[in-house]
Amino acid sequence: MLDRQHKLLNSIIDEFIRSAEPVGSGLLVEKYSLKVSPATVRNEMMELEKEGYIYQPHTSAGRVPTEDGYKFYVEHSLKGNKLGAKAKNKLKEVKGRTYEERIKNTAKYIAYESHELMIIAFGAADIYYTGISNLFSQPEFYEHAHVCNLSQVIDRMDEVIYKCYNSFKNFSEADILIGKENPFDLSCSSIIAKIENKDILMCMLGPMRMDYGKNLGLIDHAKELLE
Incomplete structure (x- = not known):
């Protein structure tokens, strides 16, 4: 090119x-x-x-x-991430009475800041997600068929997460999966990372139109703080 x-x-x-x-x-x-x-x-x-x-x-x-x-x-074209100081400070301020609660609160903030769906897998059978309304409010989901397709993915989230654990070895660095590479939905993109030394996956799901620089920054910085 x-x-x-x-x-x-x-x-x-x-x-x-x-x-x-x-x-x-x-x-x-x-x-x-x-x-x-x-x-x-x-x-x-x-x-x-x-x-x-x-x-x-x-x-x-x-x-x-x-x-x-x-x-x-x-x-x-994606050179590093584009996360501003304000968002970094907000992530640093996230607290929780337990480690699990802190991770969930971190996911809530990321979902709010990115307007995407955040999924935390503490294992293939222990899954927390937040931000569904953020995701469905985006223009890509104005069409009923797209909402139905993604709703089906959410209904079988445990199967998708199980495949993530078995198909991808470590996610030691955040990985961006677009379209056909995305295990959740072929019309969307995801950013997936694993918290080191723990069997916990952080997954962000959004349209292919997502802000990759900012969203990668959110996942990378959260991963760093939680490890």
Whole structure:
């Protein structure tokens, strides 16, 4: 991929994460100070579409990232995490009367801050989750079919977590799983990490449009504090 196409893809994904609306060439030129014409941007977008990184949901609409687009973005453009000092301090302030309660309270804060679903597995048969309403309030779940699909996943959460324990060896570092790689739902993404020396998994589940930099930062920092 050419460098200018790489930068353009980053801009499209960053904007789509923010707005949840198809991204047009005119907006990109204006908002991201691209020193080219909208026509040039449209040509580059056509190339990105041919490569399978973006698509046009309907005629005259802007572009939306594909699963491969998000994977390229995470692999090549995600430099560390983007967690601010305020969120780090909030995580540090989370308390609990027991270690288990502290983990649950940490999950509640992460779900609140990320607007995603947080799942804590203390074992394949001992699962806590929070943030379902956050997740279902996002635009991706306005369609009834998507809500039904994810509800089925939640109903069989123990089976999915069991597969996580058996399919993935350690999660010593947080792992981002997108689309077909995601054990929870093919239309979503997840970030999974294991708390060292404990058989506890932290899992964040959200749409592929999630803010990967911020969410990875939340999981990484929580993992560090809880170990």
